[in-house]
Amino acid sequence: MSPATTDTRSVVFAGVGGQGTITAANILSQVLVAHGFDVKTSEVHGMAQRGGSVISMVRFGEVVFSPLVPHASAEAIIATELLEGLRSLEFLAPGGRLIASRTRVDPLPVLQGVVKYPADAEERLLEFAPESIVVDAADIAREAGNERAANTVLLGILSTSLPPDEVEWMAVIERLVKAKAVDANKAAFVAGRRLA
Amino acid sequence: MPTRILMTGNEAVALAAFHAGARFASAYPGTPSTEILEEFSKCEGVYAEWAPNEKVALEAAIGASIGGVRALAAMKHVGLNVAADPWFTLPYIGVSGGLVVVSADDPGMHSSQNEQDNRYYAKAAKVPMLEPADSQEAYDLTREAYEMSERFDTPVMMRLTTRVCHSRSLVQPREVHLHEHVPYVKDEKKRVMIPGHARLRHPVMIERLAALEKLANEFEHQRMEPGSADAVVVTAGVAYQYVKEAFPGVAILKLAMTNPMPMRLIDEFCSQYRDVYVVEELEPFMEHSVATLGLYPRGKVAVPREGELNVDNVRDAFPELAPGTAHEKIALPDMSSLPARPPILCAGCPHRGIMYTLARLKAIIAGDIGCYTLSVLPPLSAHDCQVCMGASITMGHGLEKAFEIAGADGEGKRHRVVSVLGDSTFFHSGVTGLMEMAYNQGDFTVVILDNRTTAMTGFQDHPGTGTTLQGEPTISVDIEMLAKSMGIDSVRVVDPYDLEECKRVLTEEMDRDAPSVVISRRPCVLRVKEKREPYSVSREKCNDCALCMRLACPALVQRGEEVMILPGSCTGCSICAQVCKKDAIEVAR
Numbered sequence: 001m002s003p004a005t006t007d008t009r010s011v012v013f014a015g016v017g018g019q020g021t022i023t024a025a026n027i028l029s030q031v032l033v034a035h036g037f038d039v040k041t042s043e044v045h046g047m048a049q050r051g052g053s054v055i056s057m058v059r060f061g062e063v064v065f066s067p068l069v070p071h072a073s074a075e076a077i078i079a080t081e082l083l084e085g086l087r088s089l090e091f092l093a094p095g096g097r098l099i100a101s102r103t104r105v106d107p108l109p110v111l112q113g114v115v116k117y118p119a120d121a122e123e124r125l126l127e128f129a130p131e132s133i134v135v136d137a138a139d140i141a142r143e144a145g146n147e148r149a150a151n152t153v154l155l156g157i158l159s160t161s162l163p164p165d166e167v168e169w170m171a172v173i174e175r176l177v178k179a180k181a182v183d184a185n186k187a188a189f190v191a192g193r194r195l196a
Numbered sequence: 197m198p199t200r201i202l203m204t205g206n207e208a209v210a211l212a213a214f215h216a217g218a219r220f221a222s223a224y225p226g227t228p229s230t231e232i233l234e235e236f237s238k239c240e241g242v243y244a245e246w247a248p249n250e251k252v253a254l255e256a257a258i259g260a261s262i263g264g265v266r267a268l269a270a271m272k273h274v275g276l277n278v279a280a281d282p283w284f285t286l287p288y289i290g291v292s293g294g295l296v297v298v299s300a301d302d303p304g305m306h307s308s309q310n311e312q313d314n315r316y317y318a319k320a321a322k323v324p325m326l327e328p329a330d331s332q333e334a335y336d337l338t339r340e341a342y343e344m345s346e347r348f349d350t351p352v353m354m355r356l357t358t359r360v361c362h363s364r365s366l367v368q369p370r371e372v373h374l375h376e377h378v379p380y381v382k383d384e385k386k387r388v389m390i391p392g393h394a395r396l397r398h399p400v401m402i403e404r405l406a407a408l409e410k411l412a413n414e415f416e417h418q419r420m421e422p423g424s425a426d427a428v429v430v431t432a433g434v435a436y437q438y439v440k441e442a443f444p445g446v447a448i449l450k451l452a453m454t455n456p457m458p459m460r461l462i463d464e465f466c467s468q469y470r471d472v473y474v475v476e477e478l479e480p481f482m483e484h485s486v487a488t489l490g491l492y493p494r495g496k497v498a499v500p501r502e503g504e505l506n507v508d509n510v511r512d513a514f515p516e517l518a519p520g521t522a523h524e525k526i527a528l529p530d531m532s533s534l535p536a537r538p539p540i541l542c543a544g545c546p547h548r549g550i551m552y553t554l555a556r557l558k559a560i561i562a563g564d565i566g567c568y569t570l571s572v573l574p575p576l577s578a579h580d581c582q583v584c585m586g587a588s589i590t591m592g593h594g595l596e597k598a599f600e601i602a603g604a605d606g607e608g609k610r611h612r613v614v615s616v617l618g619d620s621t622f623f624h625s626g627v628t629g630l631m632e633m634a635y636n637q638g639d640f641t642v643v644i645l646d647n648r649t650t651a652m653t654g655f656q657d658h659p660g661t662g663t664t665l666q667g668e669p670t671i672s673v674d675i676e677m678l679a680k681s682m683g684i685d686s687v688r689v690v691d692p693y694d695l696e697e698c699k700r701v702l703t704e705e706m707d708r709d710a711p712s713v714v715i716s717r718r719p720c721v722l723r724v725k726e727k728r729e730p731y732s733v734s735r736e737k738c739n740d741c742a743l744c745m746r747l748a749c750p751a752l753v754q755r756g757e758e759v760m761i762l763p764g765s766c767t768g769c770s771i772c773a774q775v776c777k778k779d780a781i782e783v784a785r
Contacts, residue, residue: 008441016537017539026364029202033200033202033366038366039364039366040330040363040364041202041364041365042362043362043363044306044362045227045228045231045306045307045362045654050539050540050541050542050567050570050652051537051539051540051750052537052538052539052540064365065436065437065438065440065441066437066438066440066441066506067330067359067364067365067434068359068504068506068507070441070506070507070508071508072525072526083534083535083537084537086534087531087534087537089528089529089531090526090528094526106750106753107535107537107538108537108538108540108573108748108750109535109536110535110753111745111750111752111753111754112575112745112748112754113742113753113754113755113756115533115535116535117535118533118534118535124529127529128529
């Protein structure tokens with residue numbers, strides 16, 4: 001008999017090609033593996049990465065089947081860009097939380113002045129998912145030592161609702177992040193954790 | 197043994213091939229297969245290469261196999277179209293060292309021009325096929341594939357899909373197999389396929405297929421999962437994962453080997469259930485086999501035949517298998533008004549200036565496969581047709597001949613054809629097309645966008661870069677000399693950052709009554725380390741004409757009437773400054 005699948009938990013990463021969502025998803029996955037979970041992830045390569053919308057998915061539990069997150073079943077969405085956060089809401093479970101960076105990357109139709117970037121993106125996110133948190137991740141990361149550790153701030157916020165403790169996260173950050181950026185990423189992680 | 201490692205399906209295939217003793221691998225990069233060779237090339241003591249195209253890669257792997265070494269050839273689904281010629285005769289000659297061919301299909305077309313189902317290639321060529329459902333199976337089945345290949349004297353297809361290639365899951369590797377290379381023995385009756393020999397080999401293949409079907413019925417990786425209800429689901433590959441999650445507790449026949457189909461196993465297991473279902477991505481490949489047993493399976497009557505499957509659309513296809521579990525559709529905010537975010541040419545992309553110029557010159561543009569294809573989107577709208585790798589030159593040739601036959605258009609003008617393709621695509625399959633143009637006196641212009649890399653798939657080397665996959669320095673094919681050696685007299689090089697030069701040279705070449713080649717040469721902007729000064733818009737000089745916005749550069753933004761340059765995005769390529777008629781775009785101070 002197959003094990004129950006209802007205990008499978010999901011986190012979705014939404015952003016723009018080049019924003020480092022694959023790397024952030026990989027850090028989370030490795031922390032979950034080290035903690036003893038079965039883990040599956042899914043990501044997109046190739047043409048879609050050329051400045052297009054990108055989504056990475058991480059699922060964990062006792063036994064995970066589908067690498068893709070079903071509709072309305074992610075307990076958290078990490079959004080590195082507000083519009084992409086909005087676009088990814090179909091994956092958020094009722095009561096789930098969106099953890100977003102207050103970052104706006106205008107897609108071409110907006111740059112061209114053909115359509116408007118939704119000025120109320122943040123309000124719409126919070127209206128749909130009141131538990132969500134939107135932060136100036138790049139500013140916080142810069143104070144921690146490196147603007148490029150913005151995604152690690154978001155992971156810090158996420159971390160408080162997951163089983164692995166701070167020590168487990170730090171071990172993976174040390175292992176996966178380039179040596180010269182480790183300190184800034186650790187500081188960014190702690191700063192995010194305090195915001196949670 | 198080491199603990200379980202989180203890896204992609206591609207990494208698992210590469211590691212398994214290495215552990216199985218494979219020491220030769222060849223491929224042309226193509227999403228979602230690219231990382232297989234990149235990972236394999238890092239293993240100790242292996243030879244791994246980027247071939248100019250998939251046919252070459254497969255033929256090189258056949259040679260390595262004949263030479264007694266276990267070999268791997270990997271390609272995306274459409275790559276096997278290119279390699280189809282050796283693919284169909286390879287099973288006639290069989291193998292010496294085990295030979296595994298990876299076909300990485302792309303349901304949903306994340307990064308492909310079609311979503312063909314390559315399982316039919318295995319069936320059509322009488323080649324056994326294995327379909328992993330996650331990274332552990334990708335590892336285990338690749339190991340099995342090498343054993344099967346040598347035991348049955350046949351190539352074996354590993355059929356992956358995007359969600360196997362690019363999903364990570366835990367893998368427990370096994371002990372490394374110390375494989376003895378097979379000594380070379382001449383056997384021309386087996387390996388020289390003149391008709392007289394091939395007629396002897398085809399019956400051998402048919403016998404082999406029968407033996408393989410017997411194996412498929414007993415193969416330990418075919419999994420029977422009994423269930424409580426009256427229904428059984430036949431499935432394979434990543435679709436299995438969706439079935440497990442959508443229909444908990446339902447009986448499943450999960451196949452790992454899907455060619456030949458294990459007909460006896462299917463009959464025996466499925467006959468125990470009243471209702472038989474088949475859940476598979478793309479075509480009804482398994483369903484048609486199951487149907488021949490008189491089992492009346494339900495499959496594509498409800499399961500989508502196009503796009504990817506997932507837990508939701510599998511559950512929606514057969515709600516009777518998961519009573520009471522359907523998710524309530526949540527009411528989402530209105531997404532219809534959200535701006536789309538299509539992939540685009542990067543700021544500073546050297547393709548932008550030349551594609552803009554060609555569109556302005558009203559060229560009929562036969563395009564190809566690469567980043568530059570993104571210039572088809574408005575506002576550049578700089579493509580007329582595109583089919584497959586290398587087709588730009590040959591389609592351009594046919595177009596030009598057709599316009600010659602049909603005569604001038606209604607306004608008395610002659611259409612001017614330009615074929616556009618990248619350097620890696622040119623080496624892949626543009627060279628024969630160029631010979632077609634030269635030999636058959638095509639009167640049009642080929643533009644080769646030479647950015648010195650295979651950019652779309654992640655910057656792989658190719659025969660023009662001077663470096664091999666394993667980092668060895670090597671020759672760099674001289675495109676100018678190659679074109680000239682074909683008798684094309686006019687071969688010119690332009691800098692795509694110089695619009696004036698591009699326009700002048702392209703106009704001259706498009707007006708020329710002879711075949712010509714224009715090489716647009718500048719490295720991919722993502723590979724350039726030294727930064728140029730960013731530009732900005734002078735408020736005094738700008739008249740808000742927004743001509744620069746037609747370049748579709750993500751560093752240019754229009755707010756109301758006003759155009760601005762985003763300093764963090766601008767790479768200083770200066771194309772917009774050259775387009776501006778008011779000289780309003782200057783190096784930022």
